[in-house]
Amino acid sequence: MPRTPAPNEDDDLDDLPETHPPQPVYYAEQALLGALLLEPHRLADVTGIEPGSFSNHAHGALFAAICDQPAPDPVQHAKDTSWLNAVLAAAREQARGLTASYLHTLIQVCPWPRHASAYARMIEAEHARRTLRAHAERLALTARDVTLPQPIFATFAAADALARCVDDLAARFPPHSGSLPRPPAPPPEDAHDGNDEEVLDEERLLLATATAHPADAEQMRWLTVHDFTHPLHAGLWQCLTALTRRGAAVDPVTVLWEAQQRGLLTAGVEPAHLLGLLAGTAGSPQYWGERILQRAVLRTAQGVGHRIEAFADDPATTPYQLVVGSRRVLADLHALRTRWNHASTSAPSTSPARARASAPPRAGPPRTTAPSASRISR
Incomplete structure (x- = not known):
């Protein structure tokens, strides 16, 4: 049985070493080509494929040559190999490793030429x-x-x-x-996205600016908890949006209380650290929200x-x-x-460089930088 040719087509296809076992489509390609070489008129039954549809370069070159050569007279084709020689010469311009013996091999391994359309459908699939x-x-x-x-x-x-x-x-x-x-199987996790400090900082900045500007956050219904990479940040965003939609007061303390009601204050999440996270504003909620959504x-x-x-x-x-x-x-x-x-298409976002002055927290002076990673346990 012939083996799959290597990219270098200069050697005889029958003599190339086998590096990978041929796949089923390889044998379908051989069967189709054998059918067309033996009975060229079967080409009229072949649809849906072109030379680029073949997994093997030499097979594609041979199919192109068969399509380009005028179909021979059936009686004359049964008597001599002139049409096969013309096909081989044309195909060798693209795949020099093709030989006359390989063409005869293709004819021999074809089970039934009348099944040419079925072989072509396999190649198409x-x-x-x-x-x-x-x-x-x-x-x-x-x-x-x-x-x-x-x-x-x-x-x-x-x-x-x-x-x-x-x-x-x-x-x-x-x-x-x-x-x-x-x-x-689940796709591989992108470790870069889940552990990148820049990503986490952007989520913290969104939470802080949204706490300072709840009216802006209320318009950001296009952002959901599933867009966050950190579970705590997703939970805090849920707290914020719940408060704004209820028309309740929004500030770091009320968000903290809502977080407690939702069971977010687990071991390692201290109230003081959470308050510090919600106080570090810069830019606008829309800007950070778009970054997170992107x-x-x-x-x-x-x-x-x-x-x-x-x-x-x-x-x-x-x-x-x-x-x-x-x-x-x-x-x-x-x-x-x-x-x-x-x-x-909503209100234009504002980058940190053009950020409007953020509203100060209810207690203490306003912050202008995000809290460091150590301020909150992840």
Whole structure:
């Protein structure tokens, strides 16, 4: 049985060492090419694929040559190899490792030439899986690329490209009865996001400025507790929003009391430290809220990419299951995108450099810097 050729196509394909066991699609490609070499008129039954659909470069080059060469007369084709020689010469321009013996091998390993359309469908399905995985990987890489000047918009563009790929799969592979795709393993946690002191400082600054300006915080319904990386910070944001929506008084002490009622004052979270956290204001709630939401969008996009990659890596997942699973995962990112649009079209954010004077706490002079990490136990 021929082996998968290495990227260097200069040697005979039959003589190359085997580095990885061929996947099932490799044999489908061999069967299709064998069918077309033996009975070229079967090309009329082949749809949905092109040379780039093949997982093997030499196979793609050979398919392109078959498509480019005029179909021979069936009677003449049975008598001589002139058409096969022309196909081989054309294919060797792109894959020099192809030989006449390999073409004869392809013909020999083809079970039934009349099944050419079925082989082509297998190749199409596997190419769709690879394409979807490539888009998902690009989304995950874009979301964690810290060098991008506007990462949020680059991430949305990658997500749109992924969604278009899913729509294309849905159009090419009709729905069928069957179970949903198996849930993938949880995506790897981004340790950088969860432990970055800058991230935690931004969450503390939001809580402090929102406590000083509760009217602004009340308008930020686009920010939820799920956008925070630290559980305590998420709980304090819940306390703040609960107070503002009840029309209750909001200051560090009332937030502290609400936190006690919600069971946030556990071991390691001292009231004095929490009061210090809520007193360090700088900038505006809108600015820090947008920063936190942007990180949540990028974090979610990265997780979406990893989950769809996991779907695509499971060979038991059918193309239609890929569509269903990917759309469900993308819905999470779409919901966050909707909230981001609400945030970015609301009142313009104010960066710390242009921050308006923050209202002083009820007791003591106003603070202008965030409390240090040691001020509160995480």
